[in-house]
Amino acid sequence: MIDGLKFKNQLISANELLLQNIDIVNSLNVFPVPDGDTGTNMSLTMQDGIKNIANLDTKSVGIVAQDFYKGVFYGARGNSGVILSQFFRGFSESLKSVKILDSNNLCASFLLAKKFAYQGIVDPVEGTMLTLINDISDFCNIKENQEIELVDLLYNISELARSSVLKTPTLLPILEEAGVVDSGAYGLEIILNAMYKSAANLQIKFEHIENYGKKTINNNAISKQFLDKVEHEEFGYCTQLLISGSNLSEDDIKKQIVPLGKSAVLIGDENLMKIHIHAEDPGSVLTVAGKFGQLSEIDIANMDQQHSNFDKNSRKTSTELNLGEVSVLSVVQGNGFERIFRDLGVHNIINCKNTMNPSVSEISDVVDQSESNSIIILPNNKNVIPAAIQVAKISDKDVRVIESVSMTQGIASMLSFRKDLNIDESFELLDSAILEIQYGEISISQRSARFGDIVVEKGEFIGFLNGQLLFSDKSLFVVFDKLLKHLETQEIELVTLYNGIDFADYESEELVNCLEQTWEDVDFEVHRGEQPNYHIIFSVE
Amino acid sequence: MSVKIVSDSACDIPKELAEELDIHVVPLYVNFGEESLRDGIDINAENFYQRLTSDPIHPFTSQPSPGDFLDIYQKLDSDNDGIISIHLSAKLSGTFKSASIASEDQSLKSKISVIDTGHVSMSSGLCVIEAARLAKNGADFDTIVKATNDFASRAHFVGLLDTLVYLEKGGRIGKARSMLGSLLNIKPMITVENGESKEFGKARTFKKGIAKLTDYCNQFGKLHSLSVVYSTDSDLALEFSHNLSSLINSKPIISRIGPVTGTHSGPGTIGVGFISNI
Numbered sequence: 001m002i003d004g005l006k007f008k009n010q011l012i013s014a015n016e017l018l019l020q021n022i023d024i025v026n027s028l029n030v031f032p033v034p035d036g037d038t039g040t041n042m043s044l045t046m047q048d049g050i051k052n053i054a055n056l057d058t059k060s061v062g063i064v065a066q067d068f069y070k071g072v073f074y075g076a077r078g079n080s081g082v083i084l085s086q087f088f089r090g091f092s093e094s095l096k097s098v099k100i101l102d103s104n105n106l107c108a109s110f111l112l113a114k115k116f117a118y119q120g121i122v123d124p125v126e127g128t129m130l131t132l133i134n135d136i137s138d139f140c141n142i143k144e145n146q147e148i149e150l151v152d153l154l155y156n157i158s159e160l161a162r163s164s165v166l167k168t169p170t171l172l173p174i175l176e177e178a179g180v181v182d183s184g185a186y187g188l189e190i191i192l193n194a195m196y197k198s199a200a201n202l203q204i205k206f207e208h209i210e211n212y213g214k215k216t217i218n219n220n221a222i223s224k225q226f227l228d229k230v231e232h233e234e235f236g237y238c239t240q241l242l243i244s245g246s247n248l249s250e251d252d253i254k255k256q257i258v259p260l261g262k263s264a265v266l267i268g269d270e271n272l273m274k275i276h277i278h279a280e281d282p283g284s285v286l287t288v289a290g291k292f293g294q295l296s297e298i299d300i301a302n303m304d305q306q307h308s309n310f311d312k313n314s315r316k317t318s319t320e321l322n323l324g325e326v327s328v329l330s331v332v333q334g335n336g337f338e339r340i341f342r343d344l345g346v347h348n349i350i351n352c353k354n355t356m357n358p359s360v361s362e363i364s365d366v367v368d369q370s371e372s373n374s375i376i377i378l379p380n381n382k383n384v385i386p387a388a389i390q391v392a393k394i395s396d397k398d399v400r401v402i403e404s405v406s407m408t409q410g411i412a413s414m415l416s417f418r419k420d421l422n423i424d425e426s427f428e429l430l431d432s433a434i435l436e437i438q439y440g441e442i443s444i445s446q447r448s449a450r451f452g453d454i455v456v457e458k459g460e461f462i463g464f465l466n467g468q469l470l471f472s473d474k475s476l477f478v479v480f481d482k483l484l485k486h487l488e489t490q491e492i493e494l495v496t497l498y499n500g501i502d503f504a505d506y507e508s509e510e511l512v513n514c515l516e517q518t519w520e521d522v523d524f525e526v527h528r529g530e531q532p533n534y535h536i537i538f539s540v541e
Numbered sequence: 542m543s544v545k546i547v548s549d550s551a552c553d554i555p556k557e558l559a560e561e562l563d564i565h566v567v568p569l570y571v572n573f574g575e576e577s578l579r580d581g582i583d584i585n586a587e588n589f590y591q592r593l594t595s596d597p598i599h600p601f602t603s604q605p606s607p608g609d610f611l612d613i614y615q616k617l618d619s620d621n622d623g624i625i626s627i628h629l630s631a632k633l634s635g636t637f638k639s640a641s642i643a644s645e646d647q648s649l650k651s652k653i654s655v656i657d658t659g660h661v662s663m664s665s666g667l668c669v670i671e672a673a674r675l676a677k678n679g680a681d682f683d684t685i686v687k688a689t690n691d692f693a694s695r696a697h698f699v700g701l702l703d704t705l706v707y708l709e710k711g712g713r714i715g716k717a718r719s720m721l722g723s724l725l726n727i728k729p730m731i732t733v734e735n736g737e738s739k740e741f742g743k744a745r746t747f748k749k750g751i752a753k754l755t756d757y758c759n760q761f762g763k764l765h766s767l768s769v770v771y772s773t774d775s776d777l778a779l780e781f782s783h784n785l786s787s788l789i790n791s792k793p794i795i796s797r798i799g800p801v802t803g804t805h806s807g808p809g810t811i812g813v814g815f816i817s818n819i
Contacts, residue, residue: 343724344743415727415743436749493746496725523746525726541745 002101004058010198015046017194028183037355038183041078048075065095074361080184082386086116107140127172129184132164154196161189239282243273245293327372334531344414356381363391374398374423378410408539409434438540440465498529498537544676545617547626550580552666562673569801570603580801589800604635610643623652623682627669631657632736659736663768664698664814698733700812701750707807767815768794773808
């Protein structure tokens with residue numbers, strides 16, 4: 001019998017199993033290449049749900065489902081997090097007055113879960129977690145299945161989830177090419193698997209898919225993103241730094257660093273290693289790390305203060321507002337970009353550290369705190385758009401979302417901002433301005449992979465234009481030159497480069513010198529974006 | 542006998558056109574330190590922009606004195622059907638005030654009306670030109686005053702600057718101040734509204750800025766009259782006026798921004814002033 005307490009345990013197990021497998025889910029997130037954050041997003045979303053039911057002591061399934069949904073709704077991060085939260089909305093609404101879970105109302109929950117999951121998505125893509133939700137919903141719609149014993153039903157669902165996950169590459173060609181299953185679907189399978197095992201009193205352990213999972217896991221496919229799983233019960237300092245040197249051995253460094261704290265993550269190669277650890281004594285981390293090479297980008301944050309810092313920063317208003325004026329909230333990554341956006345008159349900034357995925361509640365907090373009642377949000381990332389749209393839906397204020405998918409589009413948009421216009425006029429101007437530029441990024445590939453005709457070797461520079469991976473090469477100049485040539489059909493006047501935090505000024509000077517010789521009629525302007533993950537973010541106009 | 546039209550040099554009316562239409566242009570002053578030069582008389586645009594970018598002394602501008610206006614009014618005082626003195630925005634310059642003081646001088650016999658167009662450069666200049674055309678065609682004093690105020694209410698100006706530095710140095714930045722001090726290299730666009738300069742937008746490149754100016758003009762449909770103004774790049778002005786030529790039935794007037802307006806807009810400025818039909 002599944003009552004409120006047992007149902008709560010199911011959710012807690014799901015959260016824990018997902019947390020254990022976060023790296024694997026991240027590593028499956030193949031496109032665009034360096035953006036492995038699906039696992040992190042789903043897990044952060046789940047964790048906020050758990051926080052909301054942790055102290056709950058009720059026998060009613062309905063209350064647990066509703067409180068859990070409240071938590072995931074506000075904690076939803078990224079696309080996968082938003083879909084996941086909508087999935088649990090189905091449970092929340094369907095189980096509202098349910099005390100004891102049975103097969104009938106579980107099936108009803110999955111049917112509603114599908115309805116809500118699809119509702120939130122403007123452009124549903126099959127071969128993702130939506131496919132899995134769809135398959136289970138179809139299964140639950142069959143009358144005989146609604147009469148199966150509850151634990152058996154949960155078993156059937158977890159088996160069905162596996163077969164759904166396995167078919168995702170056949171539905172989404174990009175997965176097939178990269179040789180992986182869909183990360184979001186896999187994450188949801190893990191959740192459903194844990195819920196079954198918890199109900200059946202089995203050991204909570206996940207059997208990974210042999211072919212797909214292992215192929216990727218053995219490929220050293222750690223995403224470049226850092227796992228931003230700051231657990232509140234941990235004390236100490238979140239310590240991050242870069243070691244540069246030669247012949248850096250991940251194993252040796254790991255051996256010495258890991259004992260110094262919790263949640264240690266080491267990412268990099270033999271020349272550059274990024275370390276993230278929660279340590280009581282950050283000094284000892286620096287001392288040990290310093291033995292391996294030169295240290296840079298040292299960032300030590302008191303974790304207890306992190307949340308309040310975030311609040312303070314995001315509420316800091318640089319431009320004075322008069323009553324009734326429209327204000328702009330911009331989601332950015334990198335202190336350089338923050339400066340540029342403030343300079344252009346953005347009132348509120350959410351500056352994301354490692355991944356660009358503020359939750360619905362983080363954005364909505366800033367919206368609430370804003371002095372203005374008319375707010376335009378520049379999400380500046382595809383993954384932030386769904387959360388921003390949610391905020392617009394729930395806010396009492398007039399909130400509009402410009403669907404900017406890059407910070408450079410956000411900048412183009414802000415150039416049209418004028419203080420004297422009302423929100424309708426402002427929205428129209430800012431919205432049309434995002435199309436005035438072409439945007440691109442250059443990054444370093446974290447894996448060897450093939451995307452259509454493009455073969456990418458690990459460690460090569462990869463160039464994106466308007467969100468599409470187009471070229472890869474060992475030479476940064478060659479990649480940039482090819483990207484510009486790709487645009488040559490139109491006249492290029494100005495290329496603006498924003499240097500990443502790992503990209504030194506002299507490196508960009510060298511690059512621009514080469515580019516200026518090849519592209520005589522083009523102006524190149526260089527700024528510090530100080531963003532992580534991308535060497536260069538650029539715009540062409 | 543006819544109505545006489547007086548204007549000022551900050552309206553940037555091309556010299557030949559002023560002569561042809563019998564417009565009496567009173568010069569403002571450009572001062573490099575102690576050296577005070579009459580706009581368009583002691584210094585022309587060509588010499589001015591060279592000096593603006595090389596002279597360590599930054600110039601300032603000053604209005605004509607009431608005496609300067611009185612001289613002109615007295616010269617025109619006999620043999621007229623009235624004098625209409627049409628000037629740049631009173632919020633941007635004391636020119637209107639000087640003219641108003643002069644117009645009240647007891648020695649003058651003529652009926653004088655001093656009009657503040659609320660504009661600057663050729664968006665003001667076009668009002669003057671239209672008034673002078675009416676005067677040339679024999680329109681009476683009241684008709685021209687009424688028409689001029691009406692033109693001024695339909696006048697528009699948008700301009701693209703290379704930098705805001707000159708507007709700031711000259712103290713005429715007004716509500717465009719919010720665009721100052723940008724980290725990105727930005728071409729500010731300004732407009733004139735309620736007699737003051739105001740932010741119109743920001744462009745990263747000249748071409749895009751000009752496209753935005755063009756869009757702005759296009760939204761008014763067919764125009765009554767139009768003028769393209771420039772400070773240093775005449776080729777660009779020609780090209781721009783060519784692009785806008787379908788908006789009016791006559792040829793656009795191309796006018797070089799003179800030393801007084803140029804002190805505030807700086808080199809590399811291009812703009813368009815027009816009078817709309819609606």
